[in-house]
Amino acid sequence: MTTPGLSPAPAPTSAPVVDTVAVRSLKTPVIFGVLTLGLALILLLEAPSGDTTFRLAVSTDFASLPELTVPAAAGAWTLTAVCALLTAESVRRYLARRTSPIWVLVVFAVAWMAGFLTWAAAGETVPVVGLLAGSIALSVPLVFGALGGVLGERAGVVNIAIDGQLLFGAFAAALLGSLTGSPWVGLIAAMVAGALVALVLGLFAITYFVDQVIVGVVLNVLVIGLTSFLFSQVLAPNAATLNTPPRFPRIPIPVLGDIPLVGPVFFRQTAVVYLLYIAVAVVAFALYRTRWGLRVRAVGEHPLAADTVGIKVNRTRYRTILLAGAVAGMGGAFYTLVSVPQFNREMTGGAGYIALAAVIFGKWDPIRATLAALLFGFASNLQGVLAVIGSPVPSQFMLMLPYVITIFAVAGLVGRSRPPAADGVPYRKE
Amino acid sequence: MKLVLRNITKRFGSLVANDRISLEVAPGEVHCLLGENGAGKSTLMNVLYGLYQADEGEIVLDDEVQHFTGPGDAMAAGIGMVHQHFMLIPVFTVAENVMLGNESTGFAGTLDLDAARARVREISERFGFHVDPDALVEELPVGVQQRVEIIKALSRDAEVLVFDEPTAVLTPQETDELMEIMRQLKDAGKAIVFITHKLREVREVADKITVIRLGKVVGEAEPTATNAELASLMVGRPVELVVHKDEPQLGDDALVVKDLRVRDALGHVHLDGISFTIRAGEVLCVAGVQGNGQTELTEALLGLQEHVEGSITLDGKQLVGRSVRQVLDAGVGFIPEDRQEDGLVGGFSIAENLMLNRSFRSPFVRRGSLRMDALEEFAKTKLQEYDVRAPDIYTHAGKLSGGNQQKVVVARELSRDLRLLVAAQPTRGVDVGSIEFIHKQVIATRDRGVPVLVVSTELDEVVALADRIMVVYRGHVVGIVPGDTPRETLGLMMTGERPKDVVA
Numbered sequence: 001m002t003t004p005g006l007s008p009a010p011a012p013t014s015a016p017v018v019d020t021v022a023v024r025s026l027k028t029p030v031i032f033g034v035l036t037l038g039l040a041l042i043l044l045l046e047a048p049s050g051d052t053t054f055r056l057a058v059s060t061d062f063a064s065l066p067e068l069t070v071p072a073a074a075g076a077w078t079l080t081a082v083c084a085l086l087t088a089e090s091v092r093r094y095l096a097r098r099t100s101p102i103w104v105l106v107v108f109a110v111a112w113m114a115g116f117l118t119w120a121a122a123g124e125t126v127p128v129v130g131l132l133a134g135s136i137a138l139s140v141p142l143v144f145g146a147l148g149g150v151l152g153e154r155a156g157v158v159n160i161a162i163d164g165q166l167l168f169g170a171f172a173a174a175l176l177g178s179l180t181g182s183p184w185v186g187l188i189a190a191m192v193a194g195a196l197v198a199l200v201l202g203l204f205a206i207t208y209f210v211d212q213v214i215v216g217v218v219l220n221v222l223v224i225g226l227t228s229f230l231f232s233q234v235l236a237p238n239a240a241t242l243n244t245p246p247r248f249p250r251i252p253i254p255v256l257g258d259i260p261l262v263g264p265v266f267f268r269q270t271a272v273v274y275l276l277y278i279a280v281a282v283v284a285f286a287l288y289r290t291r292w293g294l295r296v297r298a299v300g301e302h303p304l305a306a307d308t309v310g311i312k313v314n315r316t317r318y319r320t321i322l323l324a325g326a327v328a329g330m331g332g333a334f335y336t337l338v339s340v341p342q343f344n345r346e347m348t349g350g351a352g353y354i355a356l357a358a359v360i361f362g363k364w365d366p367i368r369a370t371l372a373a374l375l376f377g378f379a380s381n382l383q384g385v386l387a388v389i390g391s392p393v394p395s396q397f398m399l400m401l402p403y404v405i406t407i408f409a410v411a412g413l414v415g416r417s418r419p420p421a422a423d424g425v426p427y428r429k430e
Numbered sequence: 431m432k433l434v435l436r437n438i439t440k441r442f443g444s445l446v447a448n449d450r451i452s453l454e455v456a457p458g459e460v461h462c463l464l465g466e467n468g469a470g471k472s473t474l475m476n477v478l479y480g481l482y483q484a485d486e487g488e489i490v491l492d493d494e495v496q497h498f499t500g501p502g503d504a505m506a507a508g509i510g511m512v513h514q515h516f517m518l519i520p521v522f523t524v525a526e527n528v529m530l531g532n533e534s535t536g537f538a539g540t541l542d543l544d545a546a547r548a549r550v551r552e553i554s555e556r557f558g559f560h561v562d563p564d565a566l567v568e569e570l571p572v573g574v575q576q577r578v579e580i581i582k583a584l585s586r587d588a589e590v591l592v593f594d595e596p597t598a599v600l601t602p603q604e605t606d607e608l609m610e611i612m613r614q615l616k617d618a619g620k621a622i623v624f625i626t627h628k629l630r631e632v633r634e635v636a637d638k639i640t641v642i643r644l645g646k647v648v649g650e651a652e653p654t655a656t657n658a659e660l661a662s663l664m665v666g667r668p669v670e671l672v673v674h675k676d677e678p679q680l681g682d683d684a685l686v687v688k689d690l691r692v693r694d695a696l697g698h699v700h701l702d703g704i705s706f707t708i709r710a711g712e713v714l715c716v717a718g719v720q721g722n723g724q725t726e727l728t729e730a731l732l733g734l735q736e737h738v739e740g741s742i743t744l745d746g747k748q749l750v751g752r753s754v755r756q757v758l759d760a761g762v763g764f765i766p767e768d769r770q771e772d773g774l775v776g777g778f779s780i781a782e783n784l785m786l787n788r789s790f791r792s793p794f795v796r797r798g799s800l801r802m803d804a805l806e807e808f809a810k811t812k813l814q815e816y817d818v819r820a821p822d823i824y825t826h827a828g829k830l831s832g833g834n835q836q837k838v839v840v841a842r843e844l845s846r847d848l849r850l851l852v853a854a855q856p857t858r859g860v861d862v863g864s865i866e867f868i869h870k871q872v873i874a875t876r877d878r879g880v881p882v883l884v885v886s887t888e889l890d891e892v893v894a895l896a897d898r899i900m901v902v903y904r905g906h907v908v909g910i911v912p913g914d915t916p917r918e919t920l921g922l923m924m925t926g927e928r929p930k931d932v933v934a
Contacts, residue, residue, distance in 0.1 A: 290539040298519050298530050305517035308481070309531030309582070310502025421520070429481070 028100045031408075032087040032108060039080050039115055046392055048072035048122035055127050058264050065260045072122035079115030083108060120391035131385050132265045132378075137339065139377025140276055141166055141348065144331025145355030146362065146369040147283055148194070151324035153364055154287060155317045156300035158424040160216020161201045163352020164223035165194040165325050169332020171227045174343035175235070177245030177336065186245055187272065187333045194329020195322045197223060202321045206314050209426040220352065228345040235343060243342045248272055270338050272330065279327060284366040296320050300420035303427040313427045328352075354403075364419055379405045431492050431508055431589035432456050433478075433621050438487035440473055447473040449645045450487065455590065455621045455638075460612060462636035463625045466664055466861050467832060470645040471625045472514070475592050478623075479511050480504035491590070502531070510583025514595040516575050518582075520568035525550050527567055528582050553581045557614055572719070573604035580611065591615060592623045597631055601719045602889060602921030609635050627664070629657045665862045673869045673894045676877070681710030684881040685850055689740040692726045700726040702905040703740070708850075708881040713872065715896035715913075716885040718924055723905040724885045725767060728854045731883070732764050733757040744850055758787060761849030765839055765856050767885070769832075773839040776828025780820055781809035783827045784842050816841035817867060833864030840871055851875050854885040869894060889917055 052072045056065040086108045090100045117126055145162040152159030159165075172193035177186025201219055204210040235243040248270035257267040287293040295316055298306040303313045331351075336343050354376050362369025383398035391398075433455045440448040447470045455461040465471045476482045478489060480498030489496045491507055498504045501511075511517075518527050529546035536542050550563035559577045567575060576596060583591055593612070597605045612635050616622055626632060632639055632653070639651040641663045649663050662668045685708040692701040701723045708714045716724055729735045731742060733754045742749040749757055758764075766772035774783050785794050785805055793804045809823040818837045820830055827838060836856070843851070853872060857865040872895060876882050886892050892899055896913040901923040908923045919929055 286539075289541055291533040291535045291541055292539055294522075294526060294530060294533065294541060298522070301521060302517070302519045305519055306530070308479070308501045308511065308513065308517040310500060310505055311531050312500070 026094065028105070029087065029090045029094050032083070032090050035108075035112055036080065036083040036087050039076075039083060039112060039119075043073075043076055043080060043119060046119075048076055048119045050123035052118045052121050052123070053125040054117075055125050056129065056261055058129050067125075070118060072118055076115050076118040076122075079111050079118065082111040083115065086111070120386055120393060121389050124389045126389065127385070129261065129264050131381060132261075134381040134384065135374065135378040136265060136269070136273065137377075138380045139374045140273055140334045140338075141331035141351050142355045142358060142373035142377055143276055143280065143370050144334070145328050145352050146358040146373045147279060147366060148324040148328030148331070149356055149359035150287075150362070150364055150366050150369050151283065151296075151327065152198075152321050153359060153423050154300045154420055155296045155320035155324075156303060156420060156422040156425060156427070157202065157205055157317055157321050158212040158216065159198075159201070159321065159324055159328075160213055160356065161197055161219040161223075161325075161352075162328050162355050163348055163350060164216075164220040165197045165328035166332040166335070166348045166352050166355075167220075167227055167346070168193040168197050168223045169329030170335040170347060171230070171332075171343050172329070173333035174243055174245045174336035178242050181246055183246045183248045183337045186337050187330065190329040190333035190337075191326040192329070194325040194327070194332060196325070198321045198325025198328075201325075202318050206317050206321075206426060209428060212424050212426075224346055227343075231343060231345050239342070245336050245341055245343075247341050248338050272334050272338055275330065279330070280366060280370050283327075287366060297420070299427075300422055303422050303425075307427075307429075317427070328355075331355075360419075376405065431621055433509075433590045433623070434490040435474070435478065436488050436490065438474060438477055438484045438489070440470075440477055440482060441485050447645050448477065448484075451642065451645075451647055452487075453623075453640055453647075455623055457589070457619050457621045458616055459637045460616055460622045460624055460635050462632045462639045463623060463642065464627065464629075464632055464639055464651075464660060464664055465642040466627055467859050468861065469642050469664075471642060472594060473645075474642075475511065475594055475623070475625060478504065478592065479509060505531075505586050505588070508587065508589040509592065510586060510588025510590065511592045512576065512579045512583060512594065512596055514598060516579050518567045518575055518578060521566065523564050523566055524561055524570075524578050524581075525563040527578060528563075528585050532586055549585050550581055553584050557584075557611060572599045572721075573601070573607070576600070576604075576608070577611075580615075588620070590621045590623070592625070594625045595627070596624075597626065597628060599720060601924050602917070603925050605631065629660050632660065633657075661862070669862055669866065673866075673873060675873045678713070678876065678897045679711045679879070681879055683707050684710045684745055685883070686743045687731075687740070688742075690727070690730060690742065691739040692723070692730050692735050693737045694726075695736070700905050701730065704902070704905070704907045706900055706907065706910060708883060710881050711876055711879045713876050713882045713884060713895050713897045713913075714910075715892040715899050716883065716902055717889065717892045717899050717920055718887065718902040720887045722902050724854065724887075724902060726905075727902075728764070728767070728852050728883070728885055731757075731850075731852050732762065761847060763843035763846060763848045763851045765836075765843055765851075765853040767854035767858065769835050769839050770828075774827040774835055776826065778827060779824045780813065780818065780827055780830075780838055781805050781823040783838055784809050784812055784845075787842060788846065812841040812845060816871075831861070833860040836860050836868060837864060840868055844871060844875060848875065848880045851880055851882045852885075853882065855887065856884065857886075857888075857891060865891075889920060892920070893917065 050072055051069050052075060054068040056068060086104055090104060093100050145166055148165060149159045149162050169190035173186035173190035176189035177183055197219055201215055204215040205212040250268055250270055252268040257263045287296065295306065295311050298311065299313050299316045307313050332348070335347055340347070355373060358369050358372035358376060361372035379401050383395070383401050386393060386398055387395040435451060435453040437450045437452055438448050439446070439450055451474055453461070463471050463474070473482065477484045480501045480503050483499070489498065496507055498507070519530070522530070525543055525546040528550050529541070534542040534545040547563040550561060553559070554561045559581065561574060561577055561581060567578060570578070596608060600608060609631070612622060612624065624635065636653045639653060639655070639660070640647055641649045641651060641660070643664060643666055648666070651660060651663065687707070688705050689703045690701055690705070691699065691703050693699045706714065716727065718724060726735060730738050731749070733749065733752050733756070738750055740750065744760055744762065747760060749760065770776060775786070785808070788794060794801055806823065813820065813823055816837045818834050818841065820834060827835060830838070840856070851872070856868050856872065860868065872882060872884065884895055893913070898910055898913055899915060899920065900910045901908040901920060903924065903926040908926060908928050911919070922929065
């Protein structure tokens with residue numbers, strides 16, 4: 001090849017050119033600032049009086065932590081100051097074109113929440129263990145649901161039907177548990193029920209290319225109708241034989257269960273919760289480190305590419321979504337075999353949708369989605385605890401808190417998240 | 431391994447995509463399959479690869495008749511495919527992509543990534559590919575991604591390798607490297623099927639050439655055949671490979687772009703301070719490998735980009751900061767690079783598509799309602815004038831062939847009073863006949879005194895149309911050179927090198 005006198009081009013063309021200008025995001029400083037001002041405002045408008053006590057132990061503790069008592073006004077103002085400092089730090093980082101690291105977020109969240117609790121429970125006692133343990137209890141179905149969502153979406157099927165899977169799982173667990181008297185049979189029935197809902201979803205979404213969001217929503221409504229009908233016609237009249245499922249007993253784990261604060265929150269739970277810990281770990285490991293997980297992710301990202309290397313796309317999708325349904329079904333069993341020993345109509349109260357939000361907030365990652373579900377569970381429980389100790393905030397307002405947090409979390413705080421490329425896109429050949 | 435296809439027939443409904451096609455490829459041989467877009471090349475290869483099942487005919491490997499029910503069977507039998515649109519998962523690493531579907535695993539199905547990395551390194555070294563097994567595929571240049579595809583096939587011990595339009599996305603230099611790789615593979619005893627519509631490449635590497643048209647084998651040719659012979663075989667009639675044009679009648683500076691800088695919402699800079707001028711009656715071609723800022727350039731001109739700095743003036747009027755509607759009203763015509771995505775509404779009729787950019791004014795609208803008679807008359811005239819082959823003006827645009835769809839877009843854009851024409855990839859995926867027609871229209875527009883900006887990744891097209899050529903690389907202008915600049919120089923400039931005698 002002959003070319004007239006070539007030389008490496010001067011600077012602009014030979015340098016690695018397509019560079020990136022740091023996009024400064026005001027999101028964190030603004031949210032921090034608004035929250036801090038809000039906290040200061042409620043402190044000014046309704047000044048707390050008396051002391052706030054944080055109870056960090058339960059009576060059955062082996063070695064109990066002492067109670068923590070702080071003067072409400074001084075404590076709350078101190079924590080507000082901490083929040084203000086962190087806000088200043090995030091502004092400084094914004095001006096220096098850097099993002100705020102995760103520890104700033106965590107410390108801010110803890111400080112703000114502590115400050116809020118100090119104010120809201122002035123003159124009262126906050127049962128910290130109860131607050132956290134209750135959060136776990138409310139989170140369990142959400143985490144199972146979110147895991148089911150992550151699995152389905154990683155394989156490319158949007159699992160809007162999580163709520164239906166939870167509800168049908170709860171129903172099946174109550175019915176079969178009552179009939180056999182065994183909570184384990186109930187649990188298995190719940191998994192089968194969840195998988196059944198998933199099978200219908202798969203049939204329409206994978207085989208018949210129906211819009212997955214629509215099928216999912218329709219399934220949720222269908223399950224509500226079906227279970228409500230069966231409840232009023234069959235379960236309610238024969239409640240003694242058909243709707244009195246046995247409960248899973250609490251099994252404290254030796255040693256771990258005796259750790260102060262952590263023990264009673266995490267390790268004095270039922271078998272279902274321990275199964276949840278295992279499920280989260282197994283799904284997280286399997287998705288990233290095994291052949292199965294590689295193929296599931298491939299099918300969710302680029303099904304045609306997966307097909308061209310001999311992976312059966314739709315079979316993989318079916319299998320994954322059935323598994324997802326079974327996992328979500330286990331979450332449903334928690335309602336009737338652990339929380340309340342009977343089935344009630346619409347007893348999930350839309351938890352499946354919150355789980356769906358946790359999937360997105362968790363960026364389609366099993367661990368992050370679990371953390372998101374725990375956050376939502378905490379928000380729900382906080383509302384209940386505050387209502388009991390009689391906080392100055394109306395309980396109706398508190399009831400809406402988890403949903404407000406969900407919207408903010410999904411809309412504002414997630415940052416850049418990218419769903420699996422083929423999420424919700426049916427795979428058809430030719 | 432010797433590959434024989436016997437009388438392969440594949441139908442889609444009433445359409446016969448492959449009509450009794452037979453083909454023989456021996457080990458150590460490069461067999462070219464030459465044909466236009468839509469001739470049935472890709473269908474044939476998908477049959478061979480098990481993605482489609484043939485209605486009739488058989489695939490024979492080393493005297494054994496094969497029955498593929500899916501790509502897995504084809505791969506197991508020793509067929510490897512390098513797809514036109516890479517079958518790679520962007521968010522996976524090279525090693526993960528190579529091992530996918532063929533994973534070596536340890537306890538309980540855990541992935542053995544080390545084995546996969548070693549395999550990638552081994553093949554990469556044997557053929558001098560220089561591919562890092564831990565790189566994320568989406569961060570690799572296109573040429574390297576293609577090598578990953580080749581490694582993928584080789585890691586499965588493929589003996590027959592199919593390259594489906596492999597050069598469509600490559601720079602001329604990368605194309606040369608690919609040709610070298612193909613020769614190496616051939617010397618290693620692989621049987622190679624090379625599918626393309628580019629004549630130059632065929633003559634460079636092919637040992638045998640089979641030409642197909644409309645799903646049928648229409649002839650075989652030797653690599654010594656001339657371009658004109660091959661082209662007329664391919665199209666079925668003599669074609670003109672050059673565009674006849676007179677010297678441009680240059681007017682004043684019409685489009686003046688100064689220090690144009692475009693970045694996206696994530697802060698990535700796609701155009702970094704580029705400046706150029708197009709005079710009235712002049713065609714400026716933007717040459718460069720896909721993804722070096724061309725899309726952003728055309729969209730910035732149209733007002734489709736959000737973060738634009740610098741100035742764009744057309745006949746002295748500033749266009750930066752104007753809405754798309756205002757830009758159109760200033761007389762800018764736009765042929766977008768993806769006609770199906772941005773150029774047409776597939777579910778609308780041809781007539782409706784023809785009025786998309788003027789649906790808000792007379793004569794098509796009166797007192798807020800459409801005047802169907804005016805539209806009908808207009809559409810019928812344009813159908814004739816622009817030689818759109820369609821049953822009638824009510825045919826859905828999505829049902830037309832690529833060439834006819836593009837003619838609808840061209841008709842719509844050129845039938846306004848233009849002050850500037852921006853044509854992005856005007857003949858991508860279009861048959862040779864339509865290419866001739868569209869090129870003539872572009873030159874006719876120029877001769878009416880309209881400045882024309884053509885973006886193309888096909889060097890042939892650039893050379894055919896340009897009065898001047900602007901080469902872009904990574905958001906910068908490498909240089910603006912005369913239209914008769916040698917291809918070698920252009921090819922080098924497309925990799926970011928600037929010849930000494932060229933001024934940026």
